[in-house]
Amino acid sequence: MIDYNSIIERYYDPATPLYDVLMVHSRQVAELAAQICERLIAQGVPVDADFVYEAAMLHDIGIVKTDADGIHCHGTEPYIKHGTLGRKMLDDMGLYRHALVCERHTGAGLSLNDIETQNLPLPHRDLLPVSVEEKIVCYADKFFSKTHLGEAPKPMERVRLSMARFGDESLQRFNEMAQMFGEISEYS
């Protein structure tokens, strides 16, 4: 296992509200992701559960570089870039596989088409979760807010509505993950 806490503490001071935002959110995502892994393993699906937990703890590490006052981020970059910023941070540490989880977790993933049609300040290529591990973190993340920190998971229908706002393809990708990993009501 990698020491994700010391990686986080390189960028986040534990005495700050931003640290709490990152840790509370990331733990909620990691715990749900761990339950999804258990269920898949019980079904005979091979999943690297240790990697999923680590990657879930690190998936939002890039938020520190963004400008999002509501969640105590006082950087300069647009929030939508937190995934690609996180990828760069982890790539620089040689954590290439974890880095891809950062880059591929936003929404239900972002396709080149999404990026072009919505004119997003992101590289012009697909930023879609590919491996089962990448998909688990992307999916689990959708149920937990950082603005309403520590709340119970969002109901399925609310997540579906927010995915639909990014278009039919996004909703379809979310539904495919829900098919693979189960509805939130199936988890405690």
Ligand SMILES: [Fe+2]
């Ligand atoms: Fe997240």
